[in-house]
Amino acid sequence: MSLVRNFDTNTKDDRKFLNAFSAVSLIIAAYLTIIIILENINSLPSLARIVTFTVLLLLFALPLGIAVRAHREDSDRYAQTLLEERGSKPNPVIYSEICKAEDSIDYHELPSEEGQAKAASADERLSDEANMNLLQALCSVNFWLLFIAMFCGLGSGLAMINNISQIGESLDYTAAERNSLVSLFSIWNFLGRFGAGFVSDIFLHRGGCARPLFVAITLAIMSVGHIVVAAGFSKNLYLGSVLVGVAYGSQWSLMPTITSEIFGVGHVGTIFNTIAIASPVGSYTFSVRIIGFIYDKVGSGEDNTCFGSRCFMLSFMIMASVAFFGVFVALLLFFRTRRFYKAVVFRRLRHF
Template identity: 60%
Template structure:
C-alpha cells in the first residue's frame, strides 16, 4: 500500500516516473526486509510456544497480515483521503512504535497449558469477525458512496474489533497464573521408592556398563535425530529433496496467485465487468487471502491430529488452485467471482502451510532462515508467470497505435488472450 501511495505522490508532484519507480523499488525492498524480520520473530516464537497447534497460530498471524491491506485502505479512506503525505507519515511512525512497545512480549515462554486450544479458538473467532466486518464494509463502500461520518463510525468499530484480541490475551494470562495442580506435603516429604531387585553394586575392575549403554543410546538418538532432519541448518536443508520440492511448489502456487491479482482488473475489463465489479474483486482479494492463510493453518492442525500429513493439505490446495485458474480461463459469465475466491484462498493457504511444514521437516532452530529462503520462490514465481509468460503474451498480441492490450478483447484462434495466459499459468 505504501509503495503505490508513494509512487502516486511522486508522479503528481512532478517527479520523473522512472525516478519515482526506482525509489518505489527501494522502498519496497526495505519494507519487505523489515516485514520479514518481524515475521521471523513472531512465527518462530509462536510455533515454539504452541507447538501442538503450530498451524493454527501461524494461520492466525499470517491471516492478520493478509487483512492488513484491507485495514490500511480503511485508514487511508477515513483519516488521510486526498493527503498521501500524512498517510506515509502514519505508516512510518505507527509500525515502529508498535514494534518497540510490544517486542519485549515476543519470546519463548516454554509453558503449555490445557487451555491453549481454547484461547487460540478465541483469537480465531476474533479474526473471523474482523474479516467478515471488513468484507461488508468493502462491499458497501464499492456499491454505495458512504459519507464521511459513516466512515468514521465504521472505522471506530473496526478499531474495537482489532482490540478484542488484547482481552483474550489478558484472560489467558490470568488463567495461566492459577495453580492447576496443588502440591501435597506428602509429596514433598516422600522418600524414594526402593527398587524391585535391590541396588546394583559395580565389581572392581568391571567396565562401567551404565555409561556405555547411556553413551550408545545417546549416539543412536543423535543419529536418529539427524536422520529425521530435525534442527537442520540451511546448508544441510538445501541438500535434501524436501527443500526443493517445497521451493518448486511455492513457485507454482505463489507465482500463479500473484499473477492473478496483478491481472484481475485487466481480465475483468476485457470480459465486460463494470468498474465497481472490478474494484470489488481487487478489494476483496485481502479477505480471500486471509481465509486461505487462517483456514489452511486451522484445518491442517485438525487433519494432523487425525493422522493426516500436513503436506497432503498443500497438495489439495495446489490442485484446487489449478481448478481456480481453469475457471478464470473459461470466460463464462461470473467466472471471476468464483475463480478469484478459489485462487485467493488457495494462494493464501501456502503462506501458512509452508512455514509450518518447514518447522516439522527441518526443525524449529533454523526455521526462520529456511522458510524465508523458501519464500524467495514468491518473487521468482511472480517474475516467471507475470513477466516472462503473461508479459510475453501481452507484448506479442498487443495491437493498436500505442501497442497496448489493456482492456481490449484480443483473440487468438478464438481464445481470449486472458484465457490463453491463464491456460499457460495453470499448467
C-alpha cells in the same frame, strides 16, 4: 523490538485467549466481506459509512480487550500465589477458579529412570533424523520437489495478484469492482492461511496424514481457479479470486510448517526463506514472461491496450497447466515423505 518482552508461562489458559484472537480475526474478515459486497450492490450513504466504520473500529479494539483480560487473570493468579505463600485467606472466587483448573489437569505417574533415559534417547534420535542445514537440504530431492511445487503455486498466485486489476479492466469491470476484488483477494488469502494450518493439523494429529498432501489439494484448487479466470464469463473474477486466493494463502501456511517437519527446526529460517525464493521467481516468470508477453502480442492501439477474455485466456490456461503439474510434484513429495511422517513426525507428536 525494544517494546517486546518475553514472559514464561505454564498455564493452560493461553489457548483460550489465542482462540479468542482467532475468533476476532474471523469476525473482522466476515464483517469486511459483507461491507464490501454491500458496497458493490449499492453505494452506502454517509451515515451508514460512519456507522460501519465505527463498528469496524470497535472490532479492531477487541484484541486489546482480550490482552487486558489475559493480563488481569495472570495478575490475579500471581496475587493468589503470594497470598497462599503468606498463609492468608485467599479470595473465594479466585480460589474456586484455581481449584477448577487444577481438577481439569490430568496427572500421570512419572516414568522410571530407565524410561526417562529411553525417552531422552528417542528425542535425540528424532532430532538428529530431521535437522538439516541449508547445504544438506539443497542436496535432497525433497527440497527441490517442495521448491518446484511452490514455484507452480506461489508464483502463479502472485502473478494473478499483480494483474487482477488489469484483468478486471480488460473484462469491463468498474473501478469500484476492481478495488473490491483486490480487497476480497486479501481476505481469501487470510482465510487460506488461517484454515490450511488448522485443517492439516487435524488430519496430521488424528490420522497421521502427511502434510504435503494438502499442498497437492491447494494446487488442484488453484488450477481450477486459473481456468475460471481464463474462461472470461460474467463475474468470473469473483469466483476465480476465491479459489486462487484461498489456495495461495494455504500454501504460505503449509510451506513453512512442512519445511520445519522435513528438514528440522535447527536451520528452518534459512531453508524456509530459500524455498520462498520460488514465489518472486515464479511471479517474474508468469507475470513478465507469460502474461506480459502475451498481453503485448494481442494488444492494439498506441497504448497497446487489450479488452476481452482473449487478453489473459492463454496466460491463465498456461498457469492452470503449470499448477496442475505442481499437483503431481506435491503428490510425489507426499509419497516420498509419507513413511517419514509416520516414523518421525507423527511419532514425535504423539511423544510430546
